[in-house]
Amino acid sequence: MFIYIMGRPHSGSTILDIVLGNSSAVESVGELVSGLGRETTGDTCACGATIVDCPYWQAVRTAFAAAAPFAWEVARDRSVRHAHVRNLPRTLGARGSAADLRFLGEASSCFARAIATVAGKPHVLDSSKEPTRGIMLLRFCPDARVIHLVRDPRRAVASHYWRFYAYGGYFKFLRRKYHARSMLVPFMFVAAASWTLGNLICELGRRFAPARVVRVRYEDLCAQPAAELRRIGQALDVPLDDLIDKLERGEPMPIGHNIGGNEIRSDGRVAFRPEKGKAHDLPRWLELLTFAACWPLMLAYGYRLRPLEQPVSRPEPG
Numbered sequence: 001m002f003i004y005i006m007g008r009p010h011s012g013s014t015i016l017d018i019v020l021g022n023s024s025a026v027e028s029v030g031e032l033v034s035g036l037g038r039e040t041t042g043d044t045c046a047c048g049a050t051i052v053d054c055p056y057w058q059a060v061r062t063a064f065a066a067a068a069p070f071a072w073e074v075a076r077d078r079s080v081r082h083a084h085v086r087n088l089p090r091t092l093g094a095r096g097s098a099a100d101l102r103f104l105g106e107a108s109s110c111f112a113r114a115i116a117t118v119a120g121k122p123h124v125l126d127s128s129k130e131p132t133r134g135i136m137l138l139r140f141c142p143d144a145r146v147i148h149l150v151r152d153p154r155r156a157v158a159s160h161y162w163r164f165y166a167y168g169g170y171f172k173f174l175r176r177k178y179h180a181r182s183m184l185v186p187f188m189f190v191a192a193a194s195w196t197l198g199n200l201i202c203e204l205g206r207r208f209a210p211a212r213v214v215r216v217r218y219e220d221l222c223a224q225p226a227a228e229l230r231r232i233g234q235a236l237d238v239p240l241d242d243l244i245d246k247l248e249r250g251e252p253m254p255i256g257h258n259i260g261g262n263e264i265r266s267d268g269r270v271a272f273r274p275e276k277g278k279a280h281d282l283p284r285w286l287e288l289l290t291f292a293a294c295w296p297l298m299l300a301y302g303y304r305l306r307p308l309e310q311p312v313s314r315p316e317p318g
């Protein structure tokens with residue numbers, strides 16, 4: 001089975017990806033699409049080798065070539081290109097017989113089978129997050145299941161805000177990186193508004209196959225990890241009991257051959273300790289701006305419109 005995490009940036013997908021990948025039933029590879037897009041640019045796998053030289057990914061390419069009816073490079077390049085939001089209207093509106101989208105669905109199954117063969121696990125997790133890809137999977141890959149991961153938009157915006165100062169006016173949007181110290185307010189407004197728009201697109205996608213989508217709030221995962229993982233396991237029909245045992249023992253979790261995601265993927269191993277997680281400062285004006293752009297969906301997801309608790313870190317001017 002192909003399991004996909006769909007949602008907005010800074011929603012905790014990298015840690016959920018690593019945690020689920022420590023189950024004996026699920027192999028996680030990080031953000032498969034953005035990772036594959038960096039295969040040709042000499043980027044590294046979480047193991048430290050370049051993606052091209054990593055023995056794990058070499059074995060995946062070999063397994064793919066042995067079973068797939070098309071070339072790895074064609075499947076890779078078309079999958080990377082498609083995940084961009086400019087392909088959303090086509091992905092939503094195409095007929096079920098659309099050859100290009102059926103190809104992408106089949107390519108995803110072939111990626112999953114090749115990774116599962118090498119990992120010796122039945123299920124494969126891709127945490128690329130892009131809703132366009134999630135909708136393609138729901139429409140054109142019958143084997144796929146989707147986790148729609150949601151986080152309080154104020155935490156996501158606070159993460160953007162912290163990065164803005166830490167990296168000199170930094171903002172990333174639609175795969176582009178910007179550096180403009182004078183653009184704080186517009187950048188933060190875009191971050192907040194795109195939380196609403198992106199999650200609405202995810203909700204639209206869910207309507208194609210509601211039984212194959214499970215919505216997870218990152219805050220619930222942090223508050224009750226075992227109960228939430230049990231619910232995810234039941235929704236996806238994937239046994240996660242061994243993972244829950246590991247989590248309850250507080251065992252560090254090794255990070256496998258992860259090829260995309262945030263900086264923690266290169267830490268080697270992580271322990272899931274939500275109470276020690278990063279929480280960045282969010283000034284009051286930015287919290288109000290986020291409310292203004294996000295309140296209807298925040299209420300729908302059960303987030304209360306009251307001030308956030310004290311942060312544990314502050315942004316450093318960079």
Ligand SMILES: [Zn+2]
Binds near residue numbers: 048257
């Ligand atoms: Zn590797």
